Amino acid sequence: MKLVVGTSSTWSMRAWLCLKLADVDFEEFVIDLAADSYTEQLQQHSASKLVPVLQLAKLQIHDSLAIAEYVNELADYPLYPNDVNQRAIARSLAAELHSGFSTLRNECPFSLDKVIPVVMSPAIANEVARLECIWSQARGEFYFEQAGIVDAFYSVLAYRLATYGITLEGHAGQYQQSLLQWPLFKQAIAHWQKLSNG
Numbered sequence: 001m002k003l004v005v006g007t008s009s010t011w012s013m014r015a016w017l018c019l020k021l022a023d024v025d026f027e028e029f030v031i032d033l034a035a036d037s038y039t040e041q042l043q044q045h046s047a048s049k050l051v052p053v054l055q056l057a058k059l060q061i062h063d064s065l066a067i068a069e070y071v072n073e074l075a076d077y078p079l080y081p082n083d084v085n086q087r088a089i090a091r092s093l094a095a096e097l098h099s100g101f102s103t104l105r106n107e108c109p110f111s112l113d114k115v116i117p118v119v120m121s122p123a124i125a126n127e128v129a130r131l132e133c134i135w136s137q138a139r140g141e142f143y144f145e146q147a148g149i150v151d152a153f154y155s156v157l158a159y160r161l162a163t164y165g166i167t168l169e170g171h172a173g174q175y176q177q178s179l180l181q182w183p184l185f186k187q188a189i190a191h192w193q194k195l196s197n198g
């Protein structure tokens with residue numbers, strides 16, 4: 001299978017982390033989203049004209065959450081907790097990240113470079129407060145017993161916050177730091193830095 005990703009694409013990074021966590025073999029095709037021709041490339045490789053896309057012989061799966069769900073099933077369910085209640089919470093949190101936090105997404109664009117610390121608007125503060133509430137319930141270095149979709153999805157946001165000088169305190173802060181120190185996440189950042197530098 002081939003994962004089509006974009007440079008500086010946080011959704012691509014989340015899908016990549018899930019594929020790595022699921023330990024499936026995959027090739028990668030990179031679209032430089034900063035290149036003049038990037039829309040043509042997207043058109044050519046993605047029916048939704050967005051990345052990420054997972055391409056298989058007779059199947060194209062677009063959208064990071066659908067890709068995560070697919071590899072989870074393929075690899076015997078490593079991305080979610082075994083417990084049905086915990087699994088429901090994990091699904092809720094992945095869905096919330098996937099459809100929410102739009103202020104942070106819009107006002108704090110993802111960057112691998114240093115950025116100017118953001119002025120904390122009430123809208124940003126609201127979303128950070130929600131994150132604080134979520135993260136304060138992490139079981140340990142990972143949200144549940146072992147690394148899964150929640151860690152993969154929220155690690156990218158933990159990084160985005162940190163680049164804008166937003167580091168949480170207490171238990172939520174410890175979880176944010178654990179995500180930033182997570183070897184697989186560090187590998188993802190190093191990989192995306194390489195992609196961005198050509």
Ligand SMILES: N[C@@H](CCC(=O)N[C@@H](CS)C(=O)NCC(=O)O)C(=O)O
Nearest residue numbers: 009010011049050051052063064065
């Ligand atoms: N909900 C989608 C979002 C995908 C998305 O917005 N991808 C962006 C890059 S992060 C993209 O392909 N942008 C291309 C463009 O803006 O033309 C997912 O989770 O995969």
